[in-house]
Amino acid sequence: MRLYLINPSNPLVSMVKVKKSRWNRYRVWKPLSLMVLAGLTPPEWEISIVDENLGAPNYPAMARPDVVGITAFTSQANRAYEVAAHFRRLGVPVIMGGIHATMCLGEVMERVDSVVTGEAEGIWPQVLEGARHGGLKRRYDGGRAEIKDVPYARHDLLATGYACGAIQTTRGCPLNCSFCSVPAFNGAHYRQRPIPDVVREFQSVREKRVLVVDDNLIGTRPEHIARAKDLFRAMAQANLRKEWIAQATINFADDEELLALAAKAGCRGVFIGFESPAPEGLLEIGKKFNLLKGRDFRASVRRIQRHHILVAGSFIIGLDIDEPGIGKRIAEVAREYGVDCLNALFLTPLPGTRLWDQMKSEGRIALDVFPEDWKYYTLTFPVARYQHLSLDGIIQEMISCNRNFYYLPRILRRLCSNLWQRREPLISLVGNLSYRSNIRASWKAYADFKRQRGNLHDAA
Numbered sequence: 149m150r151l152y153l154i155n156p157s158n159p160l161v162s163m164v165k166v167k168k169s170r171w172n173r174y175r176v177w178k179p180l181s182l183m184v185l186a187g188l189t190p191p192e193w194e195i196s197i198v199d200e201n202l203g204a205p206n207y208p209a210m211a212r213p214d215v216v217g218i219t220a221f222t223s224q225a226n227r228a229y230e231v232a233a234h235f236r237r238l239g240v241p242v243i244m245g246g247i248h249a250t251m252c253l254g255e256v257m258e259r260v261d262s263v264v265t266g267e268a269e270g271i272w273p274q275v276l277e278g279a280r281h282g283g284l285k286r287r288y289d290g291g292r293a294e295i296k297d298v299p300y301a302r303h304d305l306l307a308t309g310y311a312c313g314a315i316q317t318t319r320g321c322p323l324n325c326s327f328c329s330v331p332a333f334n335g336a337h338y339r340q341r342p343i344p345d346v347v348r349e350f351q352s353v354r355e356k357r358v359l360v361v362d363d364n365l366i367g368t369r370p371e372h373i374a375r376a377k378d379l380f381r382a383m384a385q386a387n388l389r390k391e392w393i394a395q396a397t398i399n400f401a402d403d404e405e406l407l408a409l410a411a412k413a414g415c416r417g418v419f420i421g422f423e424s425p426a427p428e429g430l431l432e433i434g435k436k437f438n439l440l441k442g443r444d445f446r447a448s449v450r451r452i453q454r455h456h457i458l459v460a461g462s463f464i465i466g467l468d469i470d471e472p473g474i475g476k477r478i479a480e481v482a483r484e485y486g487v488d489c490l491n492a493l494f495l496t497p498l499p500g501t502r503l504w505d506q507m508k509s510e511g512r513i514a515l516d517v518f519p520e521d522w523k524y525y526t527l528t529f530p531v532a533r534y535q536h537l538s539l540d541g542i543i544q545e546m547i548s549c550n551r552n553f554y555y556l557p558r559i560l561r562r563l564c565s566n567l568w569q570r571r572e573p574l575i576s577l578v579g580n581l582s583y584r585s586n587i588r589a590s591w592k593a594y595a596d597f598k599r600q601r602g603n604l605h606d607a608a
Contacts, residue, residue, distance in 0.1 A: 155179035156227035157200035183301035219246035251500035266290035362395035380409035391419035401448035417458035437549035461487035465496030476544030479552035
């Protein structure tokens with residue numbers, strides 16, 4: 149039995165156009181969920197993982213599979229349906245899972261043979277058994293997997309073409325921000341893989357640099373932090389010789405021992421969601437955690453950086469409190485905080501989130517011709533109607549933000565600071581130039597977007 153596991157691309161997202169800029173290969177990560185499912189697949193299956201982010205293959209020239217499995221974020225849905233249609237015309241059954249299939253079940257069921265909702269690990273053997281014997285059900289619900297039973301990912305199936313490997317150590321996030329679909333898909337309960345399993349899988353990753361894909365690596369509670377310390381101790385003791393980056397909340401800065409252990413274990417960068425420069429913005433999206441203890445964000449960033457760990461800060465443009473000038477304000481605040489990279493995104497209502505429910509009820513989802521419009525739900529296009537910003541206005545705010553922060557002399561100053569403080573200057577340079585290289589591509593993308601979909605924003 150031949151199985152293709154496919155991660156579809158989104159041609160609108162400049163960051164995945166690897167061949168157009170050498171810097172973009174540092175911003176593409178492996179489809180870890182497919183590699184995990186491959187690890188659960190019995191040996192009698194011949195498995196191929198296809199990641200279209202490295203370039204779409206010539207499917208007609210490939211050997212005909214017996215079964216195709218597709219995963220997709222919302223922004224990948226259109227391409228996923230195109231791939232599914234190709235194989236279904238050949239009489240090959242297509243299974244689709246992932247977050248979009250879970251949140252938009254009815255839409256997906258019309259376009260594939262079988263849908264897996266929730267986390268697929270617990271149900272995957274049953275799905276394959278149905279496929280082997282021609283008895284695929286229309287729907288399987290994986291619910292929440294027992295994370296202690298999650299197998300090692302098949303890193304060997306995607307060994308070349310990537311700057312970074314990928315691994316997961318926890319699932320779930322207790323913060324429950326209104327714009328985030330993680331609580332709806334993975335739950336608010338914080339689940340941790342056994343530490344020995346994480347260490348052994350780290351050893352199997354071929355790349356020297358690794359992305360830890362956890363939505364919240366260290367959690368929020370004392371027992372979460374204690375477990376993170378134990379993990380970092382085990383990683384350091386194993387002498388993995390890996391450099392890794394991860395996502396965490398700002399409480400990553402609160403424990404000096406945690407920071408020292410993370411650095412010793414190989415942490416070289418952390419991605420932190422600051423979301424808004426104003427307390428009112430944080431309250432609006434439900435991220436009250438960032439407001440605890442009257443936090444000094446600049447001091448928090450400095451504490452992390454003193455351990456030679458880079459900080460990438462994420463902010464959202466388009467909150468109801470945001471007015472003209474927010475782009476420049478975010479860039480200024482990011483510089484005040486001292487972050488090494490800035491990732492600014494448009495407020496985007498994703499299916500399954502509280503933000504989606506709110507904006508839909510208020511008639512503020514501008515791009516709502518589905519499934520065609522899903523391709524714009526990348527967080528890099530303004531798909532909603534915003535309280536104080538027109539379509540042209542919010543695009544100009546994004547351009548202003550990026551031009552301000554990634555002004556070349558400011559990049560050079562950040563690089564000199566990192567060199568002086570021995571804080572991963574190469575990674576800092578790659579990150580800054582990668583973002584800068586995509587600014588011009590984004591201008592063209594915005595112009596095309598306004599020409600094709602701008603009229604929808606004007607409709608009340």
